[in-house]
Amino acid sequence: MDTAPFHLGLYAARGRYAELGLSQMLPLQRVLLGAESIRGGAFGGFHHPDQGYRHLQMLAVITMYGPMEQEVPERPELALLDLLRAYAHDCLHYGSRRRYVNVAGVPVRTQYGINYRRSTGQTYSSADPQGAPYTRNIGVVMEGACDREARRITRETAARAGLLEPDDVFGRLAFRDTTGTLSDDDVMPDQGEEGPGEAAQYVGALRRYETRVNRHYAVFLSEFAPGEEDDLHDLLLTAVVSGDTRGLSIWLDARHGPGTFAGAFQSGTYFTPALDLSA
Template sequence: MAVITMYGPMECRDTERSPLALLDLLRAYTHDCLHYGSRRRYVEVAGRPVRTQYGINYRRATGQPYSVVDRHGSRNTRNLGIVMEGACDKEARSITRQTAERFGVAEPFDILDALVFRDVTGTLSEEDTGRAVEVHASEEQTRYAVALSDYDRTVTRRYIRFLAEFGLGEGDELHARLLAAIVTGDVTELMTWLDERHGPGTFTGLFRAPGYFEPDPSA
């Protein structure tokens, strides 16, 4: 098993910026545990297992995904992959933020370290995502800051706007129901919750790609 952070080797007793390394690891470990624990379903095609469900994301045995990729530059999302990624990361960041608060880990003053702290604790603002240009460090650290900002813009912000748009003031409740559906693979309660607020068929109306159930022309 490999355990990796951006804060150097972990085998020595005194690691570089130990509190930040710990928070970085905690966020990543929690995030990946949620993904690992998400419901999966497989079918056999020509003697080989093919995954047709991952969390609340589906695909046909031919590989056709349930939802389409978001358009480049989109500020919102209608892609189940982004929703799942955003939900798992929001929860991981919440756990990391609570841990930092409980043990009194304060935000650093260094620009890059402050960005990392806000990223792993879920306190990164939209203004922060433009601060990558202020990071004058090694090439590797600069690329890290740019990647951090790109992730926040293309995943985190889209998920936050999705919760605001369809949560109708109950974003935390919607997030909890999404996360439960991702882990169990059962979207019944999530669909009912959305239908009660936005009308029948909201889930399929939001996410299902046109022609998803049409016969595969290559079959």
């Protein structure tokens, strides 16, 4: 396999993330890559179940895109682009500001980026209503911001490396997913189970993630920063890395009035004492 496109993207990611204040990338020795499986019909990639960054262990668990019944990826170029997207995405999770407290001998995360949680369990923002076309959940916004940036890096790397969109439907869908170029025709409404086989289930997971995370984040940017989406996106990621919302809040307040950040995201139960259910 020619791994040059991955290293080209890695170089671009280092420079871009340094601009956002991230001085250290996720060490490659802390990335566990599953490239082969003995499970019949196994299909890997960014949307594989349980793939992602583990904050307590400080490592990323990633699977190679495509059928996992052979040592070499079936489609090397798509596999490398998917790997770059996953690594660039998890680098931002790794570099996000975190704070922990000790609760009865157990480490409890009370801050992740610009998202907060009380040691008693209350989260800063509530889950979005089922079927809502927008988001007011700061976790969804942060996830969308990380993936928008990771897919931008992958898209630009594919262009520089001369990697073209495949002609077949499945390959085209995977290419557009990793590069952030999915169209409305590619993302159909959630129909639940996509059919038998892990490859079909993977497509269903891809479409749900695109609809519930990336599309909702795009709507959020258009709501709060029409014509200035890239500026707000950069401010968000800078705040996620530093854990400091002051610059972001000042920018939002200047356009939407005082207290915009809290007004958009803070749940009414965030300051409510937790009930003692043990009594």
